[in-house]
Amino acid sequence: MSSTVQSTGRTWKKPPFIANPVLRWGLLIATVAYVWWAMTSLPFDWDRIQDGVPRAIRIFKGAFPPSFIRGELLFDGFMESIKIAIVSTLLGLALSVPIAFASASNIAPKWLYTIGRGVIIVARSFHPVIVAILFVKAVGFGPLAGILTLTVYSIGFVAKMLAERIEEIDWGQVEAIRAAGGATFVTLLYAVIPQIMPRQIGLSIYQLDSNLRASAIVGIVGAGGIGSTLLNAFGRYDYDFALAITLCIIGVILVSEAISGRIRRNLW
Amino acid sequence: MLRIKELVKRYGDEKAVLKNLNLEVPGESVVSIIGASGAGKSTLLRCINRLVEPSSGSIELNGTELTKLEGKALRLARRRIGMVFQGFNLIDRLTVMENVQSGRLGYLPAWRAVTRKYPQEDIDRAFHLMERVGIAHYADKRADELSGGERQRVGVVRALMQEPEILLADEPTASLDPKTSRQIMELLRALASELHLPVLINIHNVNEAKEYTQRIVGMRFGRIIFDGEPTDLNNDAMDEIYAGVPAEERGGAESNTHLREVAAR
Amino acid sequence: MVATTQPTGPDAIAHREWSRYTTKERWRRYGVMALVALAVVWSLSTINIIWPWLWDAPEQMGDLFARMFPPSLDGWKDIAWTLLETVNIATIATFFAVFLSLPIALIAAQNTTPNRFTLWLGRFILVSSRSVNTIIWALLFVAVFGPGVLAGILAIIFRSLGFLGKLLGEAIEEIDRAPIEALESVGASRFKILIYGIIPQVMPTFFAVSILRWDINLRESTVLGLVGAGGIGIILQGAIDTFAWQTVATILLAIIGLVIIGEAISAYLRKKVI
Ligand SMILES: Nc1ncnc2c1ncn2[C@@H]1O[C@H](COP(=O)(O)OP(=O)(O)OP(=O)(O)O)[C@@H](O)[C@H]1O
Ligand SMILES: [Mg+2]
Numbered sequence: 001m002s003s004t005v006q007s008t009g010r011t012w013k014k015p016p017f018i019a020n021p022v023l024r025w026g027l028l029i030a031t032v033a034y035v036w037w038a039m040t041s042l043p044f045d046w047d048r049i050q051d052g053v054p055r056a057i058r059i060f061k062g063a064f065p066p067s068f069i070r071g072e073l074l075f076d077g078f079m080e081s082i083k084i085a086i087v088s089t090l091l092g093l094a095l096s097v098p099i100a101f102a103s104a105s106n107i108a109p110k111w112l113y114t115i116g117r118g119v120i121i122v123a124r125s126f127h128p129v130i131v132a133i134l135f136v137k138a139v140g141f142g143p144l145a146g147i148l149t150l151t152v153y154s155i156g157f158v159a160k161m162l163a164e165r166i167e168e169i170d171w172g173q174v175e176a177i178r179a180a181g182g183a184t185f186v187t188l189l190y191a192v193i194p195q196i197m198p199r200q201i202g203l204s205i206y207q208l209d210s211n212l213r214a215s216a217i218v219g220i221v222g223a224g225g226i227g228s229t230l231l232n233a234f235g236r237y238d239y240d241f242a243l244a245i246t247l248c249i250i251g252v253i254l255v256s257e258a259i260s261g262r263i264r265r266n267l268w
Numbered sequence: 269m270l271r272i273k274e275l276v277k278r279y280g281d282e283k284a285v286l287k288n289l290n291l292e293v294p295g296e297s298v299v300s301i302i303g304a305s306g307a308g309k310s311t312l313l314r315c316i317n318r319l320v321e322p323s324s325g326s327i328e329l330n331g332t333e334l335t336k337l338e339g340k341a342l343r344l345a346r347r348r349i350g351m352v353f354q355g356f357n358l359i360d361r362l363t364v365m366e367n368v369q370s371g372r373l374g375y376l377p378a379w380r381a382v383t384r385k386y387p388q389e390d391i392d393r394a395f396h397l398m399e400r401v402g403i404a405h406y407a408d409k410r411a412d413e414l415s416g417g418e419r420q421r422v423g424v425v426r427a428l429m430q431e432p433e434i435l436l437a438d439e440p441t442a443s444l445d446p447k448t449s450r451q452i453m454e455l456l457r458a459l460a461s462e463l464h465l466p467v468l469i470n471i472h473n474v475n476e477a478k479e480y481t482q483r484i485v486g487m488r489f490g491r492i493i494f495d496g497e498p499t500d501l502n503n504d505a506m507d508e509i510y511a512g513v514p515a516e517e518r519g520g521a522e523s524n525t526h527l528r529e530v531a532a533r
Numbered sequence: 534m535v536a537t538t539q540p541t542g543p544d545a546i547a548h549r550e551w552s553r554y555t556t557k558e559r560w561r562r563y564g565v566m567a568l569v570a571l572a573v574v575w576s577l578s579t580i581n582i583i584w585p586w587l588w589d590a591p592e593q594m595g596d597l598f599a600r601m602f603p604p605s606l607d608g609w610k611d612i613a614w615t616l617l618e619t620v621n622i623a624t625i626a627t628f629f630a631v632f633l634s635l636p637i638a639l640i641a642a643q644n645t646t647p648n649r650f651t652l653w654l655g656r657f658i659l660v661s662s663r664s665v666n667t668i669i670w671a672l673l674f675v676a677v678f679g680p681g682v683l684a685g686i687l688a689i690i691f692r693s694l695g696f697l698g699k700l701l702g703e704a705i706e707e708i709d710r711a712p713i714e715a716l717e718s719v720g721a722s723r724f725k726i727l728i729y730g731i732i733p734q735v736m737p738t739f740f741a742v743s744i745l746r747w748d749i750n751l752r753e754s755t756v757l758g759l760v761g762a763g764g765i766g767i768i769l770q771g772a773i774d775t776f777a778w779q780t781v782a783t784i785l786l787a788i789i790g791l792v793i794i795g796e797a798i799s800a801y802l803r804k805k806v807i
């Protein structure tokens with residue numbers, strides 16, 4: 001088949017992503033202008049940056065091969081991180097339950113709901129590292145600050161998810177138990193808890209995994225665990241030890257992710 | 269001219285789905301392939317443009333042996349073979365025009381494909397064909413906004429944009445309602461004669477096969493057991509092709525008096 | 534969970550809870566509980582906590598908050614400016630990361646990777662990027678390029694690559710095969726199939742994931758300064774070191790505001806693109 005077609009003179013252009021030309025060009029110009037402005041207004045220290053390449057080479061030379069000589073320090077750091085993660089997960093879960101009930105719009109009265117949501121928003125807004133600094137100032141260096149930090153961190157996530165789950169519960173069961181003359185506490189126990197339990201268990205395991213990850217970094221501001229060990233290694237230019245620590249952190253995170261993933265898959 | 273010789277296809281270690289199949293399709297004929305589910309109709313069609321790798325045998329299109337081609341040579345051969353799919357296989361989020369022009373991808377330089385700056389010639393051809401099938405006013409619509417029949421028209425135009433030497437259609441009407449389905453069949457027949465194009469159509473609806481095509485090939489268990497004109501397809505032949513399937517069901521969803529007559533004879 | 538016939542309907546979950554109380558399940562539950570208790574006892578008994586500090590903690594925290602009140606508005610200009618800088622770090626870094634993650638996603642997805650080697654390379658990049666936290670990346674880049682925003686931007690880019698690449702790669706692996714088959718049948722090359730068949734299909738995911746990551750990066754960029762990598766963290770650290778608690782309070786409030794606004798914007802954008 002090879003028939004030539006008469007030209008109709010009709011052209012075709014791909015319809016633009018945004019139909020309104022003013023909006024389209026406006027957005028494009030605004031984006032370009034923003035990127036340009038942001039790049040020029042950010043205070044880059046070019047002289048210092050130029051030293052980067054030789055420094056990077058020096059650091060990598062210093063880092064290879066990774067040194068496991070101070071294995072004991074490494075091991076202790078990890079153990080402390082794990083302990084921080086376990087304790088803070090449990091504490092966080094325990095505190096999350098009442099906060100979640102307080103922040104579920106279908107259960108809590110308005111004033112309580114406002115407080116509950118406020119707590120969750122505050123707990124979620126701050127990066128754990130910021131929370132950690134404050135706790136370090138309040139209770140001093142060490143794992144205690146780490147535990148408190150990660151407890152707050154856990155509340156931010158678990159209480160939020162749990163509150164959402166509570167808001168989705170099947171209301172019929174609550175009615176049923178209320179109709180049977182159950183007191184409020186009994187109602188919660190029999191009608192709500194069983195419905196949120198599966199979610200709660202999944203969340204706990206997920207949170208333990210997250211807390212283990214986070215415990216590696218809150219140490220960087222002095223809240224104990226492997227992060228503190230890593231920061232010390234960096235501070236003393238022990239790049240080979242720092243690399244060893246980093247590799248171990250990666251390994252532990254991968255293992256813990258695999259385990260938590262497997263458990264959660266089996267649960268659901 | 270399409271010439272298939274001793275074609276064998278087996279998936280993995282299972283027994284062959286196509287068993288030493290021979291078929292010749294001379295230029296300009298519309299051939300429909302019928303057969304029960306699992307007979308190997310789709311496999312046959314897909315072997316021709318190598319979406320499925322044949323296990324052995326030869327497929328020759330206008331003098332080119334297709335089974336041995338690799339890489340660039342395979343792509344050059346594929347662009348000469350148009351294909352229409354049961355599920356339309358359009359790119360939902362692109363416009364109708366882009367879908368239609370994607371039929372030219374075997375010819376276009378990469379920069380034109382990326383920037384959507386299609387040659388004027390291709391745009392003319394696209395509008396011409398889209399007008400011919402009645403979808404030109406949808407050029408700028410997204411493909412997923414069209415109805416099934418309109419989508420299949422886009423699929424047909426895309427295949428024709430390739431300027432194919434043969435058109436393969438794998439149950440092109442199976443996802444369409446009876447009326448639209450007849451329109452598409454009519455379209456395929458008309459286009460075949462306008463463009464002097466051989467067309468191979470897999471089809472379940474025997475009535476449509478009889479009505480719209482000059483030649484019917486019946487397959488059973490990977491073999492061709494019937495090959496003749498629609499009038500030759502009598503009850504015995506049907507029974508052989510669809511052994512075990514009651515005659516009333518062969519006509520497809522709509523009851524057709526024509527089939528009843530044939531069956532009653 | 535041992536019920537052989539899973540009930541359906543509204544009380545499915547409750548029923549499941551009920552059927553859980555069989556002997557084997559009960560023992561398993563006790564086992565898990567014992568394990569948890571053991572882990573906690575072990576953690577608490579061996580962890581290096583100075584208990585008096587804990588009893589002291591509420592008072593200390595109360596004291597801290599008392600000293601933060603009222604938040605001081607001195608230096609609000611500085612705060613506003615560094616806040617903007619924080620947004621810029623997050624946005625610019627997300628911008629670059631989004632583009633860089635595309636090729637990584639392509640080689641890390643089984644159906645688009647050119648060969649086995651590139652597949653493993655892609656996966657290696659994703660895993661190493663994802664398992665090193667932004668802060669640790671920042672430490673490294675501060676050591677290399679000195680303190681400043683570049684280290685922060687690079688840290689966020691390096692951490693985002695894994696996140697974006699993984700989610701995009703998964704989207705690529707889950708695309709609809711049908712249009713791809715059609716493009717193969719017209720004789721399109723791999724590159725053209727990518728442009729016409731794959732990219733249009735992953736576009737929605739691409740936008741959604743980028744917006745999500747921008748939101749996360751906004752949070753992350755608030756702490757970069759604590760290791761010297763630019764943004765609001767630097768003045769936060771400064772204020773804490775000088776015990777300017779009222780300024781600290783202002784900065785914390787500003788961060789909350791930033792995060793909430795960021796969340797609202799990203800929620801709005803997500804609704805827009807999907
Ligand atoms: N990709 C595949 N892998 C393994 N076996 C396959 C594959 N595709 C098809 N088959 C098998 O090959 C046989 C023929 O399939 P084919 O799709 O060609 O039949 P068909 O005649 O087109 O049927 P239908 O009318 O239902 O479309 C069937 O038994 C099918 O199970
Ligand atoms: Mg088929």
